[in-house]
Each structure stands twice: as structure tokens, then as C-alpha cells.
Amino acid sequence: MCRAVCRFTKKITKEILNRVSFCFIILSTDLILKWQRCSIMSDMLVIGKILKAHGVRGDVKITPITADVERFRYLENVTVKPGSPGERKFAVKSIKFISGGRYIILGLEGISTMEEADALRNLYIHVSEDESIELVEGAYFIHQLVGLRVIDQQGKQIGIVKEVMDTPANDVLVCTVVAGFACDSDEFMVPFIEDADCDVDLENGTVRVSMDFVVS
Structure with a gap:
């Protein structure tokens, strides 16, 4: 029992x-860094959640879900999932940190109006595992557990x-x-x-x- x-x-x-x-x-000795949770995917990693549209030009406001918010500075492409009819891939055209990095404003190619941006509300920003941050020895992603x-x-x-x-x-x-x-x-x-x-x-x-x- x-x-x-x-x-x-x-x-x-x-x-x-x-x-x-x-x-x-x-997990490295007594160091534990965590991401807030969302859906598990085999080859994609979640780094943020779209909260809402920001402004009238199609930007989106994101809350980071990552141990390293600086990774957003180097984003070139992202995948948004889940969606309808499925995942949507976007090139990143602009990145702005606000509130000390607590939130990030992303401009996505092909999204140019508030209505288009708001349609992405509550969806998640993913990157491929190849684009993930380099892990230190003794560290691992949840899909490996x-x-x-x-x-x-x-x-x-x-x-x-x-x-x-x-x-x-x-x-x-x-x-x-x-x-x-x-x-x-x-x-x-x-x-x-x-x-x-x-x-x-x-x-x-x-x-x-x-x-x-x-x-x-």
C-alpha cells in the first residue's frame, strides 16, 4: 500500500x-526553474501565451513562459498553437519588452489589425526544440520526464x-x-x-x- x-x-x-x-x-543540484504549464508537444516548446491584441496595428501582448525572457530578443519565427484549422507559423517583425520584461509585445508578419491579433488571444507561442535554450548539465525538459x-x-x-x-x-x-x-x-x-x-x-x-x- x-x-x-x-x-x-x-x-x-x-x-x-x-x-x-x-x-x-x-534540476541541477538544488536549483529548480519552472515554466508555467500548457499543453505537452513532442517537438515544440512553449515560451509564451498571447494575452490580447496590443494597439490597432496587429501586435499581440504576450506573457513569457520561459526561464530566460531574453530569448525573445532573438526570435525570427514562431508557431502559434492550438488554432483553427491548426498551427499557424509567423515571421517575427518586431519585439518590445514592457514592464521590465514581464510582458512582451510581438509584431507578427501577416497580422496587421486589432481584430486579427485578438483572434490569437489565449493561444500559445511555440518554438522548435532546436531553437530552445541550451540546457546545463543535469537539466531536462518535461517531455523527457x-x-x-x-x-x-x-x-x-x-x-x-x-x-x-x-x-x-x-x-x-x-x-x-x-x-x-x-x-x-x-x-x-x-x-x-x-x-x-x-x-x-x-x-x-x-x-x-x-x-x-x-x-x-
């Missing part, structure tokens, strides 16, 4: 599990990472139970913190966790 942990400071409810999410995590085999400290598989969700206290691995692991439900969670001894091994496709922090 999965064991609850008193040090898990926030009670995680099933409602939280319903949030569609994406995140970017860097999803699908990893979860093993205990003895190397026995207990689950598969389904997603990584954000809570006020810390990130949490949401995992699907595999046959042979006795658990109260078909999913369990592990706080992605140093105390839980989360050891990611991308080469072998595993993440080792402490059973003391497994929560069902």
Missing part, C-alpha cells in the same frame, strides 16, 4: 489532476510518469501504477523535491524515488 507522507505540506486533490499542463524544469519508468530504491518498477504538475509548494510527478505494485488507486504522486531522492536517468529511461514520499 502506498504510504502517505506528513511532510507533503499541501493536500493534492483530484481536481488538480484535471489541469492541462506543460512545464519546463531544470513523461513516460519514464518510476522505480523504487531497490530498482523495482512501480509506475510510469504520466505528467508533472505544479502545486504551490513544489512540482509533483503524477504516475500510472504498473502491474505488481499494490496501490489504492491506478495513480500515485511523488513530490519532485530533493528530500524525495528523485534521481532521473534519461539514458536508462528511469526516475528513482523514495517510497516514503509516494502518495496515492
Whole structure:
């Protein structure tokens, strides 16, 4: 049976599990940098969300979703998804930082009116993985964590990472139970913190966790 942990400071409810999410995590010793979440994509990375039109000439106001807002200064092309009928690709014609980089105003080729810009409201700005920021040693993107085999400290598989969700206290691995692991439900969670001894091994496709922090 999965064991609850008193040090898990926030009670995680099933409602939280319903949030569609994406995140970017860097874990290097005790350093964790996170991206706010949106949808997971296999070869595209989210770097911002379009909030609304800005002005009357088709610019859009964006909130960055990245550990490095300076990357926006060098954007040449972006992809906007989801959309109708699908993704839309744009060349970037202008970039302006406002509020100290808290928001960014982008001008996109082919978008020249407020109405056209407002049609992109609440969509996400993506770049290809090839254009992503260079990761330091020991760092990884969330799509590299999803699908990893979860093993205990003895190397026995207990689950598969389904997603990584954000809570006020810390990130949490949401995992699907595999046959042979006795658990109260078909999913369990592990706080992605140093105390839980989360050891990611991308080469072998595993993440080792402490059973003391497994929560069902």
C-alpha cells in the first residue's frame, strides 16, 4: 500500500489532476526553474501565451513562459498553437519588452489589425526544440520526464510518469501504477523535491524515488 507522507505540506486533490499542463524544469543540484504549464508537444516548446491584441496595428501582448525572457530578443519565427484549422507559423517583425520584461509585445508578419491579433488571444507561442535554450548539465525538459519508468530504491518498477504538475509548494510527478505494485488507486504522486531522492536517468529511461514520499 502506498504510504502517505506528513511532510507533503499541501493536500493534492483530484481536481488538480484535471489541469492541462506543460512545464519546463531544470534540476541541477538544488536549483529548480519552472515554466508555467500548457499543453505537452513532442517537438515544440512553449515560451509564451498571447494575452490580447496590443494597439490597432496587429501586435499581440504576450506573457513569457520561459526561464530566460531574453530569448525573445532573438526570435525570427514562431508557431502559434492550438488554432483553427491548426498551427499557424509567423515571421517575427518586431519585439518590445514592457514592464521590465514581464510582458512582451510581438509584431507578427501577416497580422496587421486589432481584430486579427485578438483572434490569437489565449493561444500559445511555440518554438522548435532546436531553437530552445541550451540546457546545463543535469537539466531536462518535461517531455523527457513523461513516460519514464518510476522505480523504487531497490530498482523495482512501480509506475510510469504520466505528467508533472505544479502545486504551490513544489512540482509533483503524477504516475500510472504498473502491474505488481499494490496501490489504492491506478495513480500515485511523488513530490519532485530533493528530500524525495528523485534521481532521473534519461539514458536508462528511469526516475528513482523514495517510497516514503509516494502518495496515492
